[in-house]
Amino acid sequence: MALQIVAVPYRYDEPRDGLGRGPDALLRAGLARRLKAAGIAVGEPVESYLPDEERVAGPVAVNIGRLGSHTAEKVAAARAGGDPVLVLAGDDTSAVGVISGLQRAHGVAAPIGLIWLDAHGDFNTPETTYSGILAGMPVAILAGLAGPLWRDAAGLQAPLSTDRILIAGVRELDKQEESLLRSTDVRVLTADQVRAGDDFARAVDRLASQTELLALHIDLDLLDPSLVPSASTPSRHGLTIAQAAGLIRTVVATGKTAVVTIAGLNPGAGERGNRSVATTLSLLETSLPAWSAAKEEADAGA
Numbered sequence: 001m002a003l004q005i006v007a008v009p010y011r012y013d014e015p016r017d018g019l020g021r022g023p024d025a026l027l028r029a030g031l032a033r034r035l036k037a038a039g040i041a042v043g044e045p046v047e048s049y050l051p052d053e054e055r056v057a058g059p060v061a062v063n064i065g066r067l068g069s070h071t072a073e074k075v076a077a078a079r080a081g082g083d084p085v086l087v088l089a090g091d092d093t094s095a096v097g098v099i100s101g102l103q104r105a106h107g108v109a110a111p112i113g114l115i116w117l118d119a120h121g122d123f124n125t126p127e128t129t130y131s132g133i134l135a136g137m138p139v140a141i142l143a144g145l146a147g148p149l150w151r152d153a154a155g156l157q158a159p160l161s162t163d164r165i166l167i168a169g170v171r172e173l174d175k176q177e178e179s180l181l182r183s184t185d186v187r188v189l190t191a192d193q194v195r196a197g198d199d200f201a202r203a204v205d206r207l208a209s210q211t212e213l214l215a216l217h218i219d220l221d222l223l224d225p226s227l228v229p230s231a232s233t234p235s236r237h238g239l240t241i242a243q244a245a246g247l248i249r250t251v252v253a254t255g256k257t258a259v260v261t262i263a264g265l266n267p268g269a270g271e272r273g274n275r276s277v278a279t280t281l282s283l284l285e286t287s288l289p290a291w292s293a294a295k296e297e298a299d300a301g302a
Contacts, residue, residue: 001295003288004078005032005045008089008097012134013050013063019232022265023088025277031088032215033284040292043083048074048097061134065153070099072155075101079258084295086288089263092122095138095217096147098261100156102213106258108157113164113211114142117170117244118219119189119235121181128176139165140235143184163265164211166203168194168247169222171235191222191239194247201250203291208254213246216251218244220264222282227279229272232263241279245287252291255298260291 007023009016031299032042038200071087075098078085087098089104095114110237116122116139124136125146141147150228151159152272163185171191173181181188187203194200210215220228239247250259267273 001292001300002041002043002058002083003035004083004085004089006071006074006078007045007047007281008067008087008094009047010050010090010094012091012093013055013062015049018089018090018268019264019266020088022263025265025273026088026280028158029277029281031281031284032283035288038285038289040289043294044281046149059149061150062091062153064134065096065150068094068100068154069277071097071100072104075259078121079105084257084291085259087261088154089261091135091261091285092118092138092217092219093135094140094149094263095261096154096156099142099215099248100154100215102215102258103157104155106213110122110213111164111211112160113214114139114160114166115167115207115214115216116167116168117169117217117219117222118248118283119169119191119238120219121167121170121173121177122219123167123181123186124174124177125180128174130174133301139186140180141166145180145187164207166207168200168203168241171237172213180244191237195240195243200247204250204254208256211256213258214251214254214256215261215262216248216257217261218248220262220276223283227278228265228276230266230269230276232266241283241286246282248269248283248287249290252287252294255294257291257294260288274296
């Protein structure tokens with residue numbers, strides 16, 4: 001087994017802009033080397049990109065979707081070899097392409113579960129959003145509640161069933177977003193619930209029992225702003241590195257995790273950006289070895 005790294009260095013459809021610089025910052029800081037030192041075999045990183053000739057002058061969401069189709073190609077290629085995939089994404093919009101890639105590799109009927117670790121629900125639609133921010137919509141897009149042009153451009157063949165979605169670490173939900181969530185079967189756990197007991201572990205066990213594959217998405221605003229001080233969407237009272245790493249280890253210990261995505265790293269703002277990069281490296285190198293161990297155990301028992 002070798003962990004395959006797919007970099008998506010974009011903020012929306014803009015390459016290496018703002019959060020889009022995060023993937024390069026992690027690679028330059030020695031992420032692959034540090035993961036190897038932690039005992040993980042790592043393949044040569046590949047990059048997803050949107051060719052200029054594929055861009056449209058219309059909705060940005062279509063360009064995001066077309067970028068996502070290239071991400072899907074990279075994810076599917078890695079999964080064809082049975083390898084786990086670490087996606088280094090600029091922002092949360094990359095998630096649609098990631099799930100599209102799992103469907104390409106494993107079939108549209110494959111029962112895929114999504115675990116979304118984030119301070120926000122990212123479950124808005126154009127009808128519920130106050131801000132209009134597309135990065136606040138990808139989970140609703142994946143659930144098929146909005147964004148048909150986005151989904152089609154990304155090659156997403158079928159939406160995810162809402163009873164296979166778990167959102168955890170939440171500290172901020174828009175009022176209409178919360179109402180929409182309550183109308184679905186999405187399981188939502190706040191940061192306080194995650195910290196307080198075994199609710200998260202039980203929810204993960206339940207989801208793993210209903211699915212063949214899990215996709216884990218981590219937005220770095222899950223963490224307390226003191227740890228990621230350059231975050232573009234900071235939210236107070238976030239998790240510590242140890243707490244977040246514990247959640248990641250709980251997910252990957254199921255042996256069903258096909259892909260882990262890390263998003264939301266802003267490497268700018270001088271020392272604040274440096275601090276955010278260091279935090280992200282620490283989070284990954286303390287949690288991902290458990291993924292490698294679980295994969296090896298699953299392969300041995302197959």
